[in-house]
Amino acid sequence: NAGVTQTPKFQVLKTGQSMTLQCAQDMNHNSMYWYRQDPGMGLRLIYYSASEGTTDKGEVPNGYNVSRLNKREFSLRLESAAPSQTSVYFCASSEWGAEGEAFFGQGTRLTVV
Amino acid sequence: GENVEQHPSTLSVQEGDSAVIKCTYSDSASNYFPWYKQELGKRPQLIIDIRSNVGEKKDQRIAVTLNKTAKHFSLHITETQPEDSAVYFCALRLPEQLTFGSGTQLTVLP
Numbered sequence: 001n002a003g004v005t006q007t008p009k010f011q012v013l014k015t016g017q018s019m020t021l022q023c024a025q026d027m028n029h030n031s032m033y034w035y036r037q038d039p040g041m042g043l044r045l046i047y048y049s050a051s052e053g054t055t056d057k058g059e060v061p062n063g064y065n066v067s068r069l070n071k072r073e074f075s076l077r078l079e080s081a082a083p084s085q086t087s088v089y090f091c092a093s094s095e096w097g098a099e100g101e102a103f104f105g106q107g108t109r110l111t112v113v
Numbered sequence: 114g115e116n117v118e119q120h121p122s123t124l125s126v127q128e129g130d131s132a133v134i135k136c137t138y139s140d141s142a143s144n145y146f147p148w149y150k151q152e153l154g155k156r157p158q159l160i161i162d163i164r165s166n167v168g169e170k171k172d173q174r175i176a177v178t179l180n181k182t183a184k185h186f187s188l189h190i191t192e193t194q195p196e197d198s199a200v201y202f203c204a205l206r207l208p209e210q211l212t213f214g215s216g217t218q219l220t221v222l223p
Contacts, residue, residue, distance in 0.1 A: 031209065033211060035213075040122065040215065040216075041215060042119070042202060042213050042214055042215035042216045043157070043202065043213040043216075044213075045210065045211070045212065045213075048209065048210060048211075050208075050209040056209070058210070059212075090156065090157070092211070094211065096208065096209070097208055099144070099145040099162075099164060099206060100145075100206070101147065101159045101162070102147075102159070102204075102211050104156040104157050104158070105156065106155075106156055107156055
């Protein structure tokens with residue numbers, strides 16, 4: 001039982017390059033989330049998916065796109081990376097509803113130069 | 114979206130003392146209030162949570178209190194130990210979203 005798995009763990013991009021962060025969960029959760037974590041800013045929600053086939057913007061969606069490929073997988077794409085997107089990215093999943101623990105992946109440290 | 118404010122941003126305590134972190138929120142629709150701990154370089158993990166029909170919950174040295182009328186909830190850590198040093202996040206859960214506070218860096222001084 002792996003929980004939530006993110007790839008890659010580290011990535012360096014040049015400004016303007018694109019990349020996709022992958023996330024998969026094996027807990028049969030309906031809801032999945034992408035957060036970015038910057039010093040002093042906490043965890044800010046980029047996009048979320050309440051169920052397979054739906055995605056919605058969070059607090060900071062600009063510059064990102066997402067795909068809920070199936071119930072297990074939720075990917076985050078940077079089409080044209082910018083230095084402001086240098087951050088640690090976390091994927092998380094939980095049962096849908098007003099309660100329930102969220103489980104996080106190990107994070108992706110992205111640097112855009 | 115839902116706003117949650119967390120204070121203080123940093124907190125230093127002597128080993129054995131207590132630590133208190135407070136969060137306030139604005140949307141009364143929130144009914145679930147979890148707290149997460151993040152050690153350096155690791156992922157956030159749930160340490161305790163409280164539901165809106167409960168005013169206080171304890172788990173060994175940690176406790177959470179909730180005041181729905183005043184829209185605030187707090188994390189209390191008693192008899193702090195060096196391994197409690199970490200960043201702590203409060204959060205609000207709505208059916209579709211999970212929103213976090215900005216975090217508190219707790220340092221327990223030996």
